[in-house]
Amino acid sequence: MPSERILITGLSTYWGGRLAQALEGDPSVDAIIGVDNEEPSVELERTEYVKVGTQHALLRRIVEAAEIDTVVDTRLVTDSATTSPRKAHENNVIGTMNILAACTGEGSAVRKVIFKSSTHFYGSEQDDPAFFDESMGRPHPPRTPIERDILEAEASVAEFADRSPGVSVTVLRFANVLGPAVRTSHIDLFSLPAVPMILGFDPRYQFVHEDDVVHALEHTIQRQRPGVYNVAADGVLGLTEVAGLLGKPYVPILPPWGTSIAAAVARRLGMAIPPEMLAQLRFGRGVDNRRNKAAGFEYGYTSREAVLALAEHLRLHPLLRSSAEPYRYEREVEEFLRWSPNVRNGSRRAAVADRQDLGAGPPVDHYDDLRPDEIVSLISSLEPQALRALREYEDGHHARAAVIGAIDSAISRSQRGVAKGGGAPL
Amino acid sequence: MRAPHPARIAGMADSPRTPLSLREQPVPEGAPAPGLPARQQDDLRRYLPGVEPERELTDWGRSERVEGLMDRTLIEFYYRYWFRTEVEGIENVPATGGALLVSNHSGALPPDAPMIGKAIREEHPRPRPLNITVEHFFKGYPGFSMLLPKIGCVAAHPANVHRLLYDEGQLVLVFPEGRKGTEKLYKDRYRLRRFGRGGFVEAAMRARTPIVPVCVVGAEEAQPVFAQLKLLKKLTGLIYTPLTPAFPHLGPLGMLAYLPAKFKLRFLEPIHFEEEGMHADKGLVQTTAHEVRARIQEGLFDMVSKRQSVWFG
Numbered sequence: 001m002p003s004e005r006i007l008i009t010g011l012s013t014y015w016g017g018r019l020a021q022a023l024e025g026d027p028s029v030d031a032i033i034g035v036d037n038e039e040p041s042v043e044l045e046r047t048e049y050v051k052v053g054t055q056h057a058l059l060r061r062i063v064e065a066a067e068i069d070t071v072v073d074t075r076l077v078t079d080s081a082t083t084s085p086r087k088a089h090e091n092n093v094i095g096t097m098n099i100l101a102a103c104t105g106e107g108s109a110v111r112k113v114i115f116k117s118s119t120h121f122y123g124s125e126q127d128d129p130a131f132f133d134e135s136m137g138r139p140h141p142p143r144t145p146i147e148r149d150i151l152e153a154e155a156s157v158a159e160f161a162d163r164s165p166g167v168s169v170t171v172l173r174f175a176n177v178l179g180p181a182v183r184t185s186h187i188d189l190f191s192l193p194a195v196p197m198i199l200g201f202d203p204r205y206q207f208v209h210e211d212d213v214v215h216a217l218e219h220t221i222q223r224q225r226p227g228v229y230n231v232a233a234d235g236v237l238g239l240t241e242v243a244g245l246l247g248k249p250y251v252p253i254l255p256p257w258g259t260s261i262a263a264a265v266a267r268r269l270g271m272a273i274p275p276e277m278l279a280q281l282r283f284g285r286g287v288d289n290r291r292n293k294a295a296g297f298e299y300g301y302t303s304r305e306a307v308l309a310l311a312e313h314l315r316l317h318p319l320l321r322s323s324a325e326p327y328r329y330e331r332e333v334e335e336f337l338r339w340s341p342n343v344r345n346g347s348r349r350a351a352v353a354d355r356q357d358l359g360a361g362p363p364v365d366h367y368d369d370l371r372p373d374e375i376v377s378l379i380s381s382l383e384p385q386a387l388r389a390l391r392e393y394e395d396g397h398h399a400r401a402a403v404i405g406a407i408d409s410a411i412s413r414s415q416r417g418v419a420k421g422g423g424a425p426l
Numbered sequence: 427m428r429a430p431h432p433a434r435i436a437g438m439a440d441s442p443r444t445p446l447s448l449r450e451q452p453v454p455e456g457a458p459a460p461g462l463p464a465r466q467q468d469d470l471r472r473y474l475p476g477v478e479p480e481r482e483l484t485d486w487g488r489s490e491r492v493e494g495l496m497d498r499t500l501i502e503f504y505y506r507y508w509f510r511t512e513v514e515g516i517e518n519v520p521a522t523g524g525a526l527l528v529s530n531h532s533g534a535l536p537p538d539a540p541m542i543g544k545a546i547r548e549e550h551p552r553p554r555p556l557n558i559t560v561e562h563f564f565k566g567y568p569g570f571s572m573l574l575p576k577i578g579c580v581a582a583h584p585a586n587v588h589r590l591l592y593d594e595g596q597l598v599l600v601f602p603e604g605r606k607g608t609e610k611l612y613k614d615r616y617r618l619r620r621f622g623r624g625g626f627v628e629a630a631m632r633a634r635t636p637i638v639p640v641c642v643v644g645a646e647e648a649q650p651v652f653a654q655l656k657l658l659k660k661l662t663g664l665i666y667t668p669l670t671p672a673f674p675h676l677g678p679l680g681m682l683a684y685l686p687a688k689f690k691l692r693f694l695e696p697i698h699f700e701e702e703g704m705h706a707d708k709g710l711v712q713t714t715a716h717e718v719r720a721r722i723q724e725g726l727f728d729m730v731s732k733r734q735s736v737w738f739g
Contacts, residue, residue: 127562129585130486136585200568202575204487234475236485244482256568283565286485288589290473304478 003070003112003221004030007063009056009099010075011035011049014182015116017042018214019074023221033066035059036075039329049334055094060102063110070112070221071103076153078118080146080274081185092149093156100160103167110167114220115157117173119206119230119287121150124279130204131236133288134173134228144275161226168226172216175232175287176280178306179210180313185272191314192271195243198259199252202240203284206232209301209309219297229292235303236286245307246314254281376406387411471593487575488555496577497544504537505544509644509689512739513545518693521552524591524635525696527599528626529642530618530722531607533649534668535681537689538642542599543578545691557590557598561605563665584629592633599640600626602715609654609666615646616726624708624715631705631714636696639718641725644689647736688739692725 006023010016011034023029024045032047034040035056040049050062063071075095077088096115103110122132125140142148154171161169176186189195208231216231243250254262259282263273273281293299301309337343370378382390391407394400475485483489505511519525529538543556559582564570580586582600590596601607606619630637651668658667658674667673672680697718704710733739 126566127581127583129583130580131585131589133585198568200570200572202487202572204485204575235478235481236487237481238483238487241482288470289475290470293473294470302475302478304481 002028004028005066005068005109006032006070006072006221007066007068008032008034008047009036009059009071009073009095011040011047012038013074014041014210015074015213015217016040016072017044018181018210019072019217020044020047022214022218023047031066033062033068035062039331041327041329043327046338048338049329055090056098056102059099060105063102063108067109069109070114071099071110072114072116072217072221073099074116074217075099076116076118076150078120078146078150079185080144080276081188081272085145088146089149092146093152096153097156100156104160104164112168112221112224113157113160113170114217115154115169115171116217117154117157117171118150119173119175119232119285120147120276121154121173122285122287123147124203124283124285126283128283128285131286131288132230134230134291143279146274146276168224170220170226171228172220172292173228173230173287174213174216175206175208175230175285177210177213178207178310180309180317182210185274185277187310188272189277190242190246190248190310193248195239195246195248195250196254196266196271196273197239197243197250197252198254198281199256201256201282202238203281204236204286205239205242205280205284205303206236206286206289207303207306208233208299209306212299212301212306215300216292216297219295223296225295227291229295230287230289231292231297232287232289233299233301233303233306234289236284237303237307239281239284242307245304246311256282372400372403375403379406379410382410384411474593483576486557486580488578489576492573492576493578497547501540501544504684505541505548505689508684508686509537509541509648510739511541511545511644511689511691513549513691513693515693515695516545516549517551518638518695519546519550519554519597520636520638520696521550521554522595524595524633525597525638526587526591526626526630526633526635527556527597527638527640527693528718528722529599529601529640530616530726531601531603532610532615532642532646532651533684534608534651534666534670534673535649536601536608536645537648537684538645539599539601540577541645541689542640542642542691546597554597557596559587559598559600561665584625587626587629588633591629591635595635602626602719605665608651609668610651611654612646612650612652615650616643616730618719618723618726621715621719624711627711627714627718628705631699631711634699634702636698637714637718638696639694639722639725641692641694641722641729642689643692643726643729643733644687644736647687648684648689650685687736688733690729690733690739692729694721694725 006029008016008020011020013036016034016036017040020032020034021042021044023032024047033050034047035050035052037051037053039051052058073096075091077083077091080088100113103113119132121138122128122136123138123140123142128139129136138151142151157169157171161167177184178187212233213231240250259278260275263278266273379387387407387410391404391411394403394407482491519527527542529542531538539558543558546556547553555578558579560574560579562581564574564579565581580590587598587600590598602621603619604622610619627637649670651670653669655667655669655674670680671685672683674680676683697714
């Protein structure tokens with residue numbers, strides 16, 4: 001069953017926003033509703049934003065009222081440096097519980113639930129296999145609060161899947177995300193002038209590029225693929241190799257014993273090393289991504305390419321930092337643009353509708369006021385695409401033979417030009 | 427499928443246990459994630475990641491550069507000049523596909539594994555890299571954790587062995603005696619310890635790859651262990667602290683000091699497992715493990731009995 005009415009939780013997170021943007025371009029998606037307790041951080045055209053509390057207690061009413069058929073949960077906090085443990089727990093465990101509760105019940109229209117999880121699920125331990133696959137549980141109990149939260153959240157998703165056989169439940173476990181737009185503790189670590197390591201350890205790291213994260217979510221929305229999938233790019237890199245790709249030296253400054261004390265000191269100095277990262281810096285982690293590939297997903301980046309993309313961004317970042325104005329959500333403006341009957345042009349929504357229903361306006365300003373000889377003199381300066389649009393418009397509105405003939409000859413001239421190798425019309 | 431090899435274990439087919447053909451499909455290893463419908467494990471081998479030639483390490487963390495450096499210097503020296511290694515039956519190591527090499531194990535810092543790897547690189551018509559399984563312990567130990575994966579060691583986890591054998595079709599070396607082998611004293615030399623719980627046989631059967639038993643003579647004399655120092659073990663937190671001719675009184679590097687015993691390696695005929703689902707039969711697994719152990723033991727006694735000198739062979 002295709003997904004037409006989609007609810008995205010965690011709209012203000014990077015993933016929620018990116019996913020909503022991607023879905024807006026898909027004409028088969030009827031409605032996109034995003035909920036979060038913070039305002040969206042990216043510009044959205046037709047997604048509706050509803051502010052809800054951290055616990056998502058009232059979500060059920062939204063789901064029922066909007067007849068949501070697909071719920072995408074992008075809200076899981078997997079980096080304990082971003083928020084306090086208590087808030088993370090509230091969000092990860094209680095929030096997940098409430099979201100799942102909103103999808104159950106008599107006559108619920110929800111047919112698909114997609115849950116964004118993390119490979120922190122598996123932890124990092126001394127006796128780990130080199131590649132975790134989806135059927136392996138966590139070999140040891142969780143060590144950090146965030147890992148405990150992830151396990152609890154996944155347990156409630158699994159329980160939900162058990163209880164609701166009619167709903168297709170997909171859990172996507174993402175490896176460490178890299179990319180120019182996203183911010184994680186690992187990216188902060190790699191942004192330092194040198195990559196800190198634990199003395200005597202070269203952990204194995206697997207990454208996934210931010211675009212692949214969004215594509216994987218989209219891929220899952222478009223298809224029926226219940227189950228658990230690891231989403232991690234091909235290739236497991238050693239941390240020394242990562243440092244090499246970033247063009248930075250690596251410094252084994254963290255001692256192998258008493259590492260957590262050293263990390264606490266580093267935290268005081270402004271170097272964010274959350275506890276779950278510490279285990280990874282020691283033992284690393286690799287996962288088996290083949291099941292996701294077998295489900296038809298194709299990765300755009302390998303781990304190595306994701307690191308290289310980040311390296312490029314880190315070099316360019318200091319130059320670009322101040323130039324772009326960050327997007328700010330203004331409730332009144334957004335609502336005016338979406339719903340006011342006075343909005344005609346300029347509204348992105350109206351523009352989308354125009355393009356779909358009425359066809360384009362005149363391709364040249366004041367075209368209807370121009371005389372045929374003026375048009376003919378103007379034709380030679382136009383690009384082939386504009387010519388074709390003009391031809392169509394002239395055909396539909398005035399249908400003057402002289403003008404059409406002139407346009408046709410210009411089009412054929414430009415085509416000959418292309419065939420010869422030159423692109424410019426005359 | 428290959429034709430049954432003549433070296434297939436005698437008595438395996440006519441054992442009183444249920445015939446293999448009557449056995450049903452094996453249940454996949456590992457409990458599926460609770461509640462979520464586990465996808466039927468179709469053959470995922472074709473989805474293995476491709477090789478990126480620009481990489482320095484493999485996905486297992488192996489480094490051609492570090493390995494090559496070790497191979498040309500330290501291992502070359504020990505193999506050629508110090509131990510003067512002699513090799514028999516190298517043709518029993520298959521030229522393609524996965525195979526599980528099973529060997530006896532001894533020495534405080536065992537020299538047998540690198541010598542077997544070197545023998546395959548040197549003597550085999552088609553040299554192949556060897557993956558050596560090591561204790562998880564080493565992954566937690568600074569320095570070792572960094573070095574061992576680079577020279578081709580992987581943690582002895584059933585999932586690792588299966589991936590190497592079945593998915594990637596590589597050579598894997600295991601020491602079923604494990605720590606019991608390296609802890610054993612000089613007076614017990616060439617007497618094999620218990621072979622674990624037969625996990626190695628299970629791995630080979632599950633991957634349907636042959637087992638190649640390997641006998642190593644010389645390692646016991648190269649680093650004889652006279653005693654285990656329990657107090658030092660407690661103090662240092664090492665997994666074992668043997669008393670050898672050079673350790674602990676000459677310091678940690680004493681672990682690398684070997685006596686120049688003559689090394690002899692013998693690769694025995696491979697044992698093939700072609701049927702599917704053999705690993706589900708624990709009895710068969712145990713029988714096969716005993717058989718492999720008996721063959722290695724027999725080979726060792728044969729080699730030792732023909733040896734005229736510990737140092738000159």
